[in-house]
Amino acid sequence: MIRVTVWNEYLHEINQPEVAAIYPEGIHGCIAEFLGRNEDITVRTATLSMPQNGLPEEVLENTDVLIWWGHMAHDRVEDETVMRVHRHVLSGMGLVALHSAHHSKVMKTLLGTTLNLKWRHGDRERVWCIAPAHPIAKGVPQQFLLPCEEMYGEPFDIPTPDETLFLGWFSGGEVFRSGVTFTRGKGRIFYFQPGHEEYPIYHDENVQRIITNGVRWACISDISRGEIPVENPEPLEG
Numbered sequence: 001m002i003r004v005t006v007w008n009e010y011l012h013e014i015n016q017p018e019v020a021a022i023y024p025e026g027i028h029g030c031i032a033e034f035l036g037r038n039e040d041i042t043v044r045t046a047t048l049s050m051p052q053n054g055l056p057e058e059v060l061e062n063t064d065v066l067i068w069w070g071h072m073a074h075d076r077v078e079d080e081t082v083m084r085v086h087r088h089v090l091s092g093m094g095l096v097a098l099h100s101a102h103h104s105k106v107m108k109t110l111l112g113t114t115l116n117l118k119w120r121h122g123d124r125e126r127v128w129c130i131a132p133a134h135p136i137a138k139g140v141p142q143q144f145l146l147p148c149e150e151m152y153g154e155p156f157d158i159p160t161p162d163e164t165l166f167l168g169w170f171s172g173g174e175v176f177r178s179g180v181t182f183t184r185g186k187g188r189i190f191y192f193q194p195g196h197e198e199y200p201i202y203h204d205e206n207v208q209r210i211i212t213n214g215v216r217w218a219c220i221s222d223i224s225r226g227e228i229p230v231e232n233p234e235p236l237e238g
């Protein structure tokens with residue numbers, strides 16, 4: 001079983017009726033629902049307002065893959081939470097960072113750059129799959145359309161990714177590295193751009209397939225998990 005925790009700051013859905021209409025159970029509830037349809041995945045959710053932001057040590061210890069959605073309250077995530085998540089990623093917990101999670105303290109800490117990008121509301125996106133042999137692209141068409149999505153455009157200030165899987169093209173002409181992977185310590189990180197809260201992006205079947213594939217890819221076996229060794233080894237003989 002892959003143990004997934006879906007984290008959401010859960011503010012837009014409470015404060016904006018038009019967002020609540022799209023996600024009555026919250027974005028985390030929508031993602032948990034479609035992931036939970038898979039027999040190999042078990043899901044829990046956590047939100048910003050919970051004690052320790054819903055991510056105390058015992059939750060992270062029992063999480064194989066953490067999904068992160070945050071937008072307007074990155075600064076309200078406690079530094080202790082960020083450091084716990086950072087430590088767990090380095091020791092093998094997978095991270096799937098969605099949409100505006102690019103500016104989360106968790107992602108900035110893991111990747112070390114500004115993660116700045118261009119953006120504009122109310123565009124249309126065509127997502128191109130440019131790595132069809134990658135596990136995250138399994139069952140994903142060569143391209144698909146998101147009729148309404150926020151434009152995220154290059155330059156995207158990230159370190160050079162391990163792999164670039166998806167490119168987004170927007171009707172305003174911009175392009176974006178919409179799906180990229182990184183490795184930090186033992187942890188696998190998948191960043192996926194679609195998911196602005198005002199549009200029903202997480203109801204899209206291709207988006208759901210990509211996130212589900214991302215979860216399976218980011219989960220490494222229990223046997224590989226554990227603290228990164230820091231002690232210096234004895235020199236080898238011969």
Ligand code: ZN
Binds near residue numbers: 071197
């Ligand atoms: Zn957005």
